[in-house]
Amino acid sequence: MNDDLSRAGGAPVPVLRLGDVLLVTLQGDLHDGTAEQLRQDIVAAIAGSRVTGVVIDISGVEIVDSFLGRVLAEIAANARLLAAQTVVAGMRPAVALTLVELGLTLPGLRTALSTGAALELLGRVDAAATDGPRREPR
Amino acid sequence: MRSEAVPEHDAAAPQASPTDEVGAFLNRRREQIAQRWADEPLFRAVFTVSRDEAVEAGRSVVDALAQVAASGRVEDSDSAGFTVVREQLARMTAARSRSGMSTAQVSGEVDALRAPVVNLLVADLPDVPAERLRESTEALTVLMGTLRLVVMETALTEVQSLIDRQQMQLLEVATPIIRLWDGIVAVPLIGTLDSARSQVVMETLLEAVVDQQARYAILDITGVPTVDSLVAQHLMKTVAAVRLMGAECVVSGIRPAIAQTIVHLGLDLGTVITRAGLADALAYALHGLGADIVHATPGGAGHR
Numbered sequence: 001m002n003d004d005l006s007r008a009g010g011a012p013v014p015v016l017r018l019g020d021v022l023l024v025t026l027q028g029d030l031h032d033g034t035a036e037q038l039r040q041d042i043v044a045a046i047a048g049s050r051v052t053g054v055v056i057d058i059s060g061v062e063i064v065d066s067f068l069g070r071v072l073a074e075i076a077a078n079a080r081l082l083a084a085q086t087v088v089a090g091m092r093p094a095v096a097l098t099l100v101e102l103g104l105t106l107p108g109l110r111t112a113l114s115t116g117a118a119l120e121l122l123g124r125v126d127a128a129a130t131d132g133p134r135r136e137p138r
Numbered sequence: 139m140r141s142e143a144v145p146e147h148d149a150a151a152p153q154a155s156p157t158d159e160v161g162a163f164l165n166r167r168r169e170q171i172a173q174r175w176a177d178e179p180l181f182r183a184v185f186t187v188s189r190d191e192a193v194e195a196g197r198s199v200v201d202a203l204a205q206v207a208a209s210g211r212v213e214d215s216d217s218a219g220f221t222v223v224r225e226q227l228a229r230m231t232a233a234r235s236r237s238g239m240s241t242a243q244v245s246g247e248v249d250a251l252r253a254p255v256v257n258l259l260v261a262d263l264p265d266v267p268a269e270r271l272r273e274s275t276e277a278l279t280v281l282m283g284t285l286r287l288v289v290m291e292t293a294l295t296e297v298q299s300l301i302d303r304q305q306m307q308l309l310e311v312a313t314p315i316i317r318l319w320d321g322i323v324a325v326p327l328i329g330t331l332d333s334a335r336s337q338v339v340m341e342t343l344l345e346a347v348v349d350q351q352a353r354y355a356i357l358d359i360t361g362v363p364t365v366d367s368l369v370a371q372h373l374m375k376t377v378a379a380v381r382l383m384g385a386e387c388v389v390s391g392i393r394p395a396i397a398q399t400i401v402h403l404g405l406d407l408g409t410v411i412t413r414a415g416l417a418d419a420l421a422y423a424l425h426g427l428g429a430d431i432v433h434a435t436p437g438g439a440g441h442r
Contacts, residue, residue, distance in 0.1 A: 089384060093344030096379040107409075111384035113351050118384070
């Protein structure tokens with residue numbers, strides 16, 4: 001991996017807005033600086049628009065270290081303060097095992113098998129919590 | 139090898155070490171030794187069908203011994219000569235073990251091969267000095283002892299490979315992943331859980347969750363006789379990992395004794411969803427998927 005590139009900022013992770021949900025897809029190795037940047041981007045995106053959910057798809061991530069685990073937990077905590085639910089989708093078995101071995105069970109984090117399941121989960125939570133007043137066509 | 143120090147008398151053979159002498163003797167008397175061995179219990183029991191076959195096997199063993207003696211390394215069980223007969227010896231010991239003999243008994247039978255050869259050697263060298271005869275017999279005895287060692291080594295290697303194979307099979311057999319319903323997988327655990335098995339269970343279960351996109355994973359421990367803190371820790375790790383992947387893990391079939399042990403050990407399974415039996419766990423999972431079980435009998439319809 002090219003460490004110098006990532007230190008200098010690296011390629012930022014795109015944060016997509018789909019209706020009232022933010023979708024973030026992580027691919028490959030994520031460097032500390034990029035992860036930190038992502039956290040700020042997501043918080044800014046939630047604050048700047050009225051999203052109610054954040055879906056982080058990590059099915060393309062093979063290795064998660066303790067730092068990225070903590071960043072994920074922080075994103076979830078920040079999003080909750082801004083009234084948005086965070087769902088981590090598609091975690092690989094090896095990654096799950098690593099996190100558990102590291103003792104990072106991420107109790108505050110919601111998880112889903114896939115992005116589709118995550119969106120479903122958010123939709124259901126949304127509908128249950130607010131009975132769907134925000135579902136009007138925009 | 140020890141060098142020959144005894145001065146040569148009037149023997150016909152030129153100066154030769156005891157091992158060379160033994161090698162020459164084995165080559166000379168190969169046929170006779172093989173014939174005598176064929177009557178020993180070890181060969182008789184293995185080659186029940188034909189005596190010729192036993193004699194043939196005996197010949198190959200004598201050849202190997204002669205080769206080892208010629209190389210001068212009679213006490214070395216790794217001698218090149220033995221590699222040829224290892225398969226033969228493995229077959230023989232395996233046959234004896236199958237008929238229910240202990241390793242010590244097989245070893246005793248191999249030892250019984252020594253007496254006929256030593257007797258032949260003594261008879262073969264009637265006019266050599268006593269000192270020289272003693273050294274030759276000793277060399278032969280050491281050689282036969284090495285043969286015994288090789289036989290035992292071969293037997294142990296066989297047993298070890300069998301154990302390794304069975305261990306692999308056990309691991310495979312012990313962790314079947316069953317798809318109970320669309321989105322529900324179950325692992326019925328049977329037998330004692332150790333760290334290695336728990337690890338395999340954890341990995342296969344997580345793989346199954348991904349493969350089948352299962353939203354519920356059921357760990358049924360009805361067949362697990364005891365749970366210690368280590369196993370409980372593994373269960374909790376599995377539950378946590380399954381949750382991280384976005385599925386829910388239900389532990390079912392905790393026996394009363396195990397429940398008491400867990401409470402006694404002070405383990406907190408508070409975060410783990412538990413159900414009494416596999417059926418209850420399945421019902422819970424189905425309910426979570428929105429597929430409830432209803433009775434078909436008229437008037438008996440209702441939620442389980």
